Amino acid sequence: xxxxxxxxxxxxxxKSLFMEGFLDGQFLQLQQLQDENNPEFVVEVVSLFFEDSExxxxxxxxxxxxxxxDFKKIDAHVHQFKGSSASIGAQRVKNACIAFRNFCExxxxxxxxxxxxxxxxxxxxxxxxxxxxLRLEQQIVAAGGSIPMMEWN
Amino acid sequence: xxxAKENQFHVLAVDDSIxxxxxxERLLKTSSFQVTAVDSATKxxxxxxxxxxxASEIHQEVDVNLIITDYCMPGMTGYxxxxxxxxxxxxxxxxxxxxxxxxxxxxxxxxxxxxxxxxFLKPVQQSDVNKLKPHLLKSKVKEEKEQPINx
Numbered sequence: 261x262x263x264x265x266x267x268x269x270x271x272x273x274x275k276s277l278f279m280e281g282f283l284d285g286q287f288l289q290l291q292q293l294q295d296e297n298n299p300e301f302v303v304e305v306v307s308l309f310f311e312d313s314e315x316x317x318x319x320x321x322x323x324x325x326x327x328x329x330d331f332k333k334i335d336a337h338v339h340q341f342k343g344s345s346a347s348i349g350a351q352r353v354k355n356a357c358i359a360f361r362n363f364c365e366x367x368x369x370x371x372x373x374x375x376x377x378x379x380x381x382x383x384x385x386x387x388x389x390x391x392x393x394l395r396l397e398q399q400i401v402a403a404g405g406s407i408p409m410m411e412w413n
Numbered sequence: 414x415x416x417a418k419e420n421q422f423h424v425l426a427v428d429d430s431i432x433x434x435x436x437x438e439r440l441l442k443t444s445s446f447q448v449t450a451v452d453s454a455t456k457x458x459x460x461x462x463x464x465x466x467x468a469s470e471i472h473q474e475v476d477v478n479l480i481i482t483d484y485c486m487p488g489m490t491g492y493x494x495x496x497x498x499x500x501x502x503x504x505x506x507x508x509x510x511x512x513x514x515x516x517x518x519x520x521x522x523x524x525x526x527x528x529x530x531x532x533f534l535k536p537v538q539q540s541d542v543n544k545l546k547p548h549l550l551k552s553k554v555k556e557e558k559e560q561p562i563n564x
Binding site: 286289290292293298301304305308309312339340342343344346347348349 | 430431432433435436439440443485514535536538539
């Protein structure tokens with residue numbers, strides 16, 4: 261596949277991620293912070309997000325499984341996850357966290373457990389999407405091309 | 414007192430989130446700021462040379478032109494840090510900016526009343542960071558005015 265084709269494929273994929281609500285404008289901010297002096301910025305932030313998310317999800321699973329549930333602690337973890345997902349533009353994960361926090365406030369453990377599953381699902385979804393996107397970017401750069409600049413309005 | 418690099422402002426960024434630290438550092442560096450990023454208010458105070466007891470404030474070697482801190486942090490909050498900085502002899506004139514993921518008017522007002530220059534909603538944008546230079550330039554002018562004239 262030649263570079264132009266790859267770039268078009270990338271654009272199409274990005275557009276679909278936005279249309280489907282996986283990513284929001286914040287992700288574009290990240291792309292804009294990447295330049296020749298920091299060519300790996302997006303990959304680095306996204307990788308950090310994956311590591312951090314997996315840690316939070318582990319902590320959350322542990323917290324909801326406790327005999328005596330500490331809703332404050334669960335809320336603190338979800339607040340963290342909401343923050344990090346918002347920072348990279350993972351919109352669906354962020355929204356799932358918002359819903360989760362509401363149930364923490366209500367101290368509804370069954371709803372919380374269900375929310376945790378939701379958040380996990382959304383995270384896995386966006387992780388797959390981002391990995392695909394970053395793989396496409398890698399291929400473009402390896403073929404000597406540059407990653408297109410996307411406008412979002 | 415240690416001098417900041419010529420024409421470069423030094424910003425101390427405080428955030429317990431590793432992702433947000435990375436983001437704010439990149440945003441600040443894009444604006445040509447020199448950045449020191451720490452993950453807690455306690456570490457920020459240590460970096461500034463301010464210990465818990467204000468009476469033991471030592472002569473500062475560190476030159477920080479602005480502090481930007483997250484509000485919600487485990488242990489000491491950004492608000493606590495703001496207060497400690499404003500109470501200190503050496504750093505009370507340093508502009509402090511608060512960041513928060515939550516839009517709580519009472520929180521915002523409390524920070525501004527305590528002396529914060531700006532309150533940024535997260536995720537912080539380039540347009541927010543662009544608002545910082547005027548505060549830094551204003552401090553620089555004030556600092557220069559307070560210098561004894563050497564003949």
